Amino acid sequence: MDWLSHLLDIMRVKGRLEVRCLYGSPWRVNYEQSSAGEMPFHVIVSGSAVLEDGNARHPLQAGDVVMLSYGSAHALHDGSGKDPLNARKRDVSNIIVSENRGSGERLEMLCGRFVVDPQHERLIRNYLPSALIVRAGVGSTDGSATDTAAKVIGLVGLMRGESAIDGLGGLAMLNGLSSALFALVLRLASESEAPPVGLLSLAGHPRLAPALMAMFDQPAFPWTLPALAERCNMSRATLARHFQEKVGRSASDLLTDIRMTMAAGALRKPSMSTDAVAELVGYQSIAAFRRAFKDHMGHTPAEWRRMETGMPEEDS
Numbered sequence: 001m002d003w004l005s006h007l008l009d010i011m012r013v014k015g016r017l018e019v020r021c022l023y024g025s026p027w028r029v030n031y032e033q034s035s036a037g038e039m040p041f042h043v044i045v046s047g048s049a050v051l052e053d054g055n056a057r058h059p060l061q062a063g064d065v066v067m068l069s070y071g072s073a074h075a076l077h078d079g080s081g082k083d084p085l086n087a088r089k090r091d092v093s094n095i096i097v098s099e100n101r102g103s104g105e106r107l108e109m110l111c112g113r114f115v116v117d118p119q120h121e122r123l124i125r126n127y128l129p130s131a132l133i134v135r136a137g138v139g140s141t142d143g144s145a146t147d148t149a150a151k152v153i154g155l156v157g158l159m160r161g162e163s164a165i166d167g168l169g170g171l172a173m174l175n176g177l178s179s180a181l182f183a184l185v186l187r188l189a190s191e192s193e194a195p196p197v198g199l200l201s202l203a204g205h206p207r208l209a210p211a212l213m214a215m216f217d218q219p220a221f222p223w224t225l226p227a228l229a230e231r232c233n234m235s236r237a238t239l240a241r242h243f244q245e246k247v248g249r250s251a252s253d254l255l256t257d258i259r260m261t262m263a264a265g266a267l268r269k270p271s272m273s274t275d276a277v278a279e280l281v282g283y284q285s286i287a288a289f290r291r292a293f294k295d296h297m298g299h300t301p302a303e304w305r306r307m308e309t310g311m312p313e314e315d316s
Contacts (some may be wrong), residue, residue, distance in 0.1 A: 001117055001217075002213075002217075003199070003209070003212045003213055003216050004183070004186060004187065004190070006213075006216035006217070007123075007216070008096060008183055008264055009142055009181075009260065010258070010261050010265065011116060011117075011123055012116065012117055012120070012265075013115070013116050013120075013179060013182050014114070014115045014175065014178070014179055015041075015071070015112060015113075015115075015176075015178025015182055016029050016114075016115065016174075016175055016178055017027040017095055017096055017110060017112040017159055017163060017175070017180035017182075018096065018111060018112045018113065018175045018178070019095060019096045019098050019110075019111040019112075019176045020092075020095055020096070020098070020100070020108070020109070020110055020111075020113070020160075020163055021032055021087075021089070021097075021098050021099050021107065021108065021109040021110075021111060022097065022098070022100075022107070022108055023047075023078070023098075023099035023102055023106070023107045023109075024085075024100060024101065024102025024103050024104055024105070024106050024107075024108065025078045025080055025082070025102045025103065025130070026077075026078055026081075026082035026083065026084050026085060026102060026105040027077060027078050027082040027085060027087070027100055027102055028075060028076070028077035028078070028079045028105065029075065029076050029077070029087075029115065030073075030075045030174045031073060031074050031075065032073050032109045033071060033073045033074075033140065034068070034072075034113065035071070036071075036118060037069055037071075037115055037116050037117065037118055037120070038071050038113050038114075038115055039067055039069050039070075039113060039115075039116070039123055039183075039276070040067075040068045040071065040111070040112070040113045040115040040116060040122070041065065041066060041067045041068070041111070041112055041113060041181070042060075042065070042076060042109055042110070042111050043064075043065050043066075043109065043110040043111075043159075044060050044061060044062050044065075044107070044108075044109055044180075044316055045062065045063045045108040045109060045110060045156060045158050045160060046062050046107070046135075047062065047076065047105050047106050047107035047108060048061045048062070048078075048079075048105065048110075049059060049074065049076050049078065049079075049107060049109065050077055050078070050079040051066055051075075051076055051131070051133075052072060052074060052075045052076075052077070053072060053074045053131045054070065054072065054074075055132070056131070058131070058133060059079075060076075060133070060205075061135075061148040062137050063133050063135060063136040063137015063139060063149070063152075063153060064133060064134070064136070064137065064167060065133070065134050065136060065152065065156075065181070065185050065188075066131065066132070066133050067114065067131075067132045067182075067185055068130065068131055069124050069128040069129060069130055069131070069132055070124070070125060072130055072131075073123065074093065074131075076109070078105075078107070078112075080100060082084070082302045083272065084100075085100040085101060086100065086101050087099060087100045088100070092163075092164070092169040092171045093164070093166040093170055094174055095163050095174070096165065096168075103234075103297075108160075110156065110159060110160065110163070112178055113180070114179075114182050117262055117264075117265075118127075119264030119265065119297060119304075120124055120261060121261070122257060122260075122261070122296070123257055123261055123312055125176045126165075126198075126249060126253070126257060127198040127200075127247065127248075127249070127254075127257075128198055128199075128200070128250075129196040129198065131160060132185065132196065132264045134152070134154075134188040134189050134192070134271050135149075135152075136148075136149040136153050136188060137149070138155070138157075143223045148184065148187050148188045148191055148268075149188060150212075151184055151288075152181070152185070152188055153183050155177060155180060155184060156179055156181075158177055159174060159177045159178065159181070161209045162174055162177065170215030172205055172238065178192070187284065188202060190202075193247050197213075197246065197247070198247060198248060199244075199247060201246045201247065202246055202247065203238055205242065205246050207234065207242070208232060208239075208243065208246065209231075210228075210230075210231040210232050211228040211231055211232050211239065211243075211251060211260075212254075214228060215228075215251070215254060215255050215258055216258065216270075217261060218282055219255065219259050219281055220259075220279070220280060220282035221282065222282060223255055225239060225240060225251060225252070228251055239251065248274065256296065257296075259281040259282060259292075260281070260292065260293060260297060261313050262281050262297040263277050263278075263280070263281045263289075263293060263301070264278070264279055264297060264304060264308075266281075266295075267304055267305045267308065268308050268309055269303055269304070270309070274289075274290075274301045274302070274305075277289075277301065278307070289301070
């Protein structure tokens with residue numbers, strides 16, 4: 001399994017397509033800070049838009065997909081600076097259609113959110129940018145990137161078509177397609193000429209791949225920096241420097257994040273004792289595991305199990 005598949009295997013992501021926007025100028029939509037674990041996304045199907053995220057402004061065009069990884073407050077508008085026209089909302093099959101009577105260039109945009117479990121927020125915040133923008137509508141000389149961009153466009157077409165009909169299982173289809181969009185967005189971002197600092201940048205740095213795969217394949221193994229460096233055929237200092245430059249974190253940080261994410265998921269299982277979970281993720285000392293888990297998640301394993309399942313736990 002490649003590292004992105006490993007990541008998506010331990011990080012459960014659910015997609016929801018919620019609104020289809022059909023606007024003419026002038027228009028503007030404001031979004032408040034999302035709830036914990038929610039990442040809004042917007043797909044520009046046709047027309048253009050401007051994204052305001054904090055103090056940053058990003059022009060968007062057809063084929064662009066935006067994901068607000070931290071759920072930050074943001075706005076999308078036509079860039080005219082004029083007061084927006086009132087929009088009318090109506091329920092259509094499984095989503096809401098929001099439209100106005102504006103003139104000029106028409107915008108069609110699909111909006112929704114990706115939802116992750118609380119224990120995965122650290123992986124998102126540490127290894128993805130706050131605003132991830134991929135441009136599927138722009139051609140590339142890289143065959144693999146072009147292929148992925150075409151798949152994004154094809155998937156968006158399926159989402160758009162499914163949102164316009166009242167077919168059997170339509171809501172399940174939209175949610176499934178939205179979840180697949182998350183994986184394709186990450187793949188396309190990793191194939192860009194300048195991928196963002198974080199895990200996505202490693203696709204353009206294959207020398208680090210053996211270390212990354214080792215940690216995802218065998219998270220319980222007592223990996224050391226020299227052992228990981230040996231797998232990559234580089235010195236310990238070179239590996240540490242590349243990880244800091246490309247990922248923005250150390251290899252040890254990433255290994256701990258992987259282990260704690262897996263542990264949080266395993267603690268949901270009634271059949272897994274805390275001792276068994278500790279061993280699963282590479283801790284021979286239950287006391288050391290408890291300390292690491294609380295430092296990472298803000299709760300002891302017992303507290304986490306009670307919050308997530310309502311089940312009592314003998315460990316404290």
